[in-house]
Amino acid sequence: MGMSTLDREGHEAAEILSRARLTVDPALRTAVGSLPESMRRIAGYHFGWLNADGSPAYGDAGKAIRPALVLAAAHALGGQPGPAAPAAAAVELVHNFTLLHDDVIDRDATRRHRPAAWAVFGTDDAILAGDALQALAFRLLTEDTHPAANRAATRLAECVIELCDGQHADSEFERRADVSLNECLAMAEAKTGALLGCACALGALYAGADDTTADALDAFGRQVGLAFQLIDDLIGIWGDAVVTGKPVGADLAARKKSLPVVAALRSGTLAGAELARIYVGGDPLSTDDVVRAAEAIERAGGRDWAQAQACDRMAGAIDHLSAVVPDGVAAGDLLALAELVTRRNR
Numbered sequence: 535m536g537m538s539t540l541d542r543e544g545h546e547a548a549e550i551l552s553r554a555r556l557t558v559d560p561a562l563r564t565a566v567g568s569l570p571e572s573m574r575r576i577a578g579y580h581f582g583w584l585n586a587d588g589s590p591a592y593g594d595a596g597k598a599i600r601p602a603l604v605l606a607a608a609h610a611l612g613g614q615p616g617p618a619a620p621a622a623a624a625v626e627l628v629h630n631f632t633l634l635h636d637d638v639i640d641r642d643a644t645r646r647h648r649p650a651a652w653a654v655f656g657t658d659d660a661i662l663a664g665d666a667l668q669a670l671a672f673r674l675l676t677e678d679t680h681p682a683a684n685r686a687a688t689r690l691a692e693c694v695i696e697l698c699d700g701q702h703a704d705s706e707f708e709r710r711a712d713v714s715l716n717e718c719l720a721m722a723e724a725k726t727g728a729l730l731g732c733a734c735a736l737g738a739l740y741a742g743a744d745d746t747t748a749d750a751l752d753a754f755g756r757q758v759g760l761a762f763q764l765i766d767d768l769i770g771i772w773g774d775a776v777v778t779g780k781p782v783g784a785d786l787a788a789r790k791k792s793l794p795v796v797a798a799l800r801s802g803t804l805a806g807a808e809l810a811r812i813y814v815g816g817d818p819l820s821t822d823d824v825v826r827a828a829e830a831i832e833r834a835g836g837r838d839w840a841q842a843q844a845c846d847r848m849a850g851a852i853d854h855l856s857a858v859v860p861d862g863v864a865a866g867d868l869l870a871l872a873e874l875v876t877r878r879n880r
């Protein structure tokens with residue numbers, strides 16, 4: 535029996551991701567390898583290259599979606615992957631810096647099927663390792679002789695500031711009962727969309743595109759990023775822990791105001807009111823209450839809303855892209871990655 539279209543697309547996206555991993559890994563390993571032993575140990579553990587005792591490991595370094603977007607955007611605008619590799623590595627370093635810090639902020643003890651770095655090395659050292667990764671990202675760009683490197687560094691810096699603002703809003707929303715859906719969408723765009731947008735913009739710049747074209751690629755990536763966060767929130771509630779490498783239901787247990795949750799709370803339904811009652815209080819939700827909360831979100835329409843929003847964002851993303859990228863095969867990788875985002879289960 536032949537492969538269905540979806541299987542074929544999934545296969546293609548998996549290949550694009552593994553190609554991106556192969557392209558950025560040497561730059562990542564060289565950068566991390568240049569760190570002093572103290573930081574190298576923690577960063578190496580976080581990337582899955584080392585065990586906690588410093589011995590070699592073959593762990594999960596992540597899906598490489600952001601570097602793949604850098605390379606695919608460069609390709610879509612007529613560039614080659616090689617010259618864009620430092621930009622792809624810089625974006626992946628920033629992503630991993632935010633993961634190290636995010637796990638500390640959220641006290642999430644599991645990351646990529648293993649104890650999070652802070653749970654192994656302590657919060658202070660995990661924060662420092664995150665800082666070191668961010669510094670490596672900017673060093674890669676400032677040492678790069680590509681004509682776009684300077685503008686790329688400026689865009690990445692603006693992006694990091696936006697990520698911080700988004701993460702701040704995320705934490706603030708935990709303490710507020712009146713978060714609107716628009717506030718929540720804006721938070722997700724800043725926390726997650728900004729870096730996917732920046733990845734696409736950097737790819738465009740490294741292909742020699744002007745700032746207007748890079749802005750359009752940024753807008754494309756942001757919409758893909760919003761879809762990515764919507765799906766991330768859905769996986770966090772209804773995903774499979776074995777596949778995601780993170781405990782399912784942790785966001786609900788921590789009473790997080792993820793997008794499906796806010797959609798349900800704001801739905802004006804009885805199920806939404808039931809969820810609001812479950813969400814009152816300070817302690818983590820019990821396992822029973824996590825199950826009840828997930829059911830209430832579903833009955834209130836939060837699950838369907840998030841899925842539909844993710845599809846809408848994908849359509850919006852493609853509109854941004856078709857405004858600047860000529861038709862043809864060059865945009866195929868970008869589209870396959872965007873598709874993957876809405877179909878992923880990890």
Ligand SMILES: CC(C)=CCC/C(C)=C/CC/C(C)=C/COP(=O)(O)OP(=O)(O)O
Binds near residue numbers: 632635636726766
């Ligand atoms: C400044 C600061 C701390 C900001 C935090 C921003 C933050 C952590 C946003 C969450 C983004 C997200 C869904 C990451 C998972 O990416 P992924 O599934 O692609 O991860 P992978 O690399 O493991 O595949």
